[in-house]
Amino acid sequence: MMSQMILSWSLLVAQVMLGLAMFGPLWRVLRGPRAQDRVVGLDTLYVTGMLLLLTFGIRSGTVIYFEAALVIALLGFVSTAALAKFLMRGEVME
Amino acid sequence: MSGAAELPLFVAIPVAILLVLGAGLxxxxxxxxxxxxxxxxxxxxPTIGTSYGLGSVLLASMIFFSVLQTRLVVHEVLIGxxxxxxxxxxxxxxxRAALHRDRLEGNPEVPPPLSRPPEQD
Amino acid sequence: MSRRLLRWVLPHPILSAWLWLMWLLLEQSARPGPLLVGLVVALLGGRAMAMLQPQRVRIRRPGLILKLAGAVLVDVARSNLAVALVVLKPRPERHAGFIRVPLALRNPNALAALACIMTATPGTAWVEFDVEDGELLLHVLDLVDEADWVRIVKDRYEQPLLEIFQ
Structure with missing residues (x-):
């Protein structure tokens, strides 16, 4: 009983903190000031979102959230790399 | 919280600490x-969050699921x-893209290219 | 003939074996279906790697990798705390800046490893590397003494990497 209480409270605290942590990158995505700030913001935003998903996965005890986190990690990498390429040259395909 | 009630206290406490630590970082x-x-x-x-922030949360989840023995701990390792x-x-x-852009604009805060003159392209 | 065929089908046997194993672990079953699909994925992965034609990695001292990994883990932890402190308790006298580090390292794999180490450490970021002169441009968040940082990079990371790869 005790351990359940500890776990569910720590999960709640962690989830609130991660939710708050999403505002920093979100601000950078929306406000910039420059394009590279937005890209770094987006990159951080998806990592934080992934962490939040992992805490949901621990709470529910199912694998689905972890599969989703894996997909986010993969897509995030590809999209950030493409955006960086775009910043470098102004076009994605060469 | 499926099955968390059977979790012994000496496992629950490290898991809780790791979770809060990771979220805090x-x-x-x-x-x-x-x-x-x-x-x-x-x-x-951002590297704080992606190094030990992520590491702590993944470790917490690995300990949690290993002790409960509900599934194999593969996803965490792969994500890590x-x-x-x-x-x-x-x-x-x-x-590098930012450096390239700043140099094109002649921003004085960034150092000039190493040794060679900038390429014309 | 059969040897050449085997080399064509399985150019990177270790990589293919890992891919197959990971696939089965993610599927969490060893029924014929997942086994077959996993095998196809593993073979395609090996072929794709062969098409990229990576330089052969030659590792001289495998034992040193563990030592380096341990040092990096400790340094990243320390740097995590340092950067978290800088963020939460800003000091007006702190200043960030670029530094140049001359490197003796030329092996692309070793340079990639060094780049990942430097960027994964929160206090430092790899900015640019000049292949011709072997000069590296680093950005340091809390720059106190330039010579200090040059020494840290060269002694703690470059030296072991030189011994491992070259």
């Missing part, structure tokens, strides 16, 4: 992204490897 990185002044300073902030390998790559790409 991630929050510190996020505050850094808001607070630091220039782009090159801000590049440092993936993020550890990819984050430096993306950050380096973005930093």
């Amino acid at each position: 991630s929050l510190a990185g996020s505050i850094g992204l808001l607070r630091l002044k220039s782009f090159y300073e801000r590049v440092h902030a 490897i993936l993020v550890v390998v990819t984050t430096p790559v993306t950050l380096m790409l973005v930093t």
Whole structure:
């Protein structure tokens, strides 16, 4: 009983903190000031979102959230790399 | 919270500490992204979340599921490897793009190209 | 003949074996279906890697990798705390800056490893590397003494990497 209480409270605290942590990158995505700030913001935003998903996965005890986190990690990498390429040259395909 | 009631206390406490620590580190990185002044300073902030922030949360989940023995701990290892390998790559790409843009605009804060004169392309 | 065929089908046997194993672990079953699909994925992965034609990695001292990994883990932890402190308690006298580090390292794999180490550490970021002169441009968040940082990079990371790869 005790351990359940500890776990569910720590999960709640962690989830609130991660939710708050999403505002920093979100601000950078929306406000910039420059394009590279937005890209770094987006990159951080998806990592934080992934962490939040992992805490949901621990709470529910199912694998689905972890599969989703894996997909986010993969897509995030590809999209950030493409955006960086775009910043470098102004076009994605060469 | 399926099955968490059977979890012994000496497992629950480390898991809880790791969870809060990971979320806290991630929050510190996020505050850094808001607070630091220039782009090159801000590049440092997200790596807190992606190194030990992510590591703590993954470790917490690994301990939790290993003790409960509900499933194999593969996803955490894969996510960990993936993020550890990819984050430096993306950050380096973005930093180089930023440097390239700043040099094109003649921003005095960034150092000039190493040795060679800039390429004309 | 059969040897050449085997080399064509399985150019990177270790990589293919890992891919197959990971696939089965993610599927969490060893029924014929997942086994077959995993095998196809593993073979395609090996072929794709062969098409990229990576330089052969030659590792001289595998034992040193563990030592380096341990040092990096400790340094990243320390740097995590340092950067978190800088963020939460800003000091007006702190200043960030670029530094140049001359490197003796030329092996692309070793340079990639060094780049990942430097960027994964929150206090430092790899900015640019000049292949011709072997000069590296680093950005440091809390720059106190330039010579200090040059020494840290060269002694703690470059030296072991030189011994491992070259």
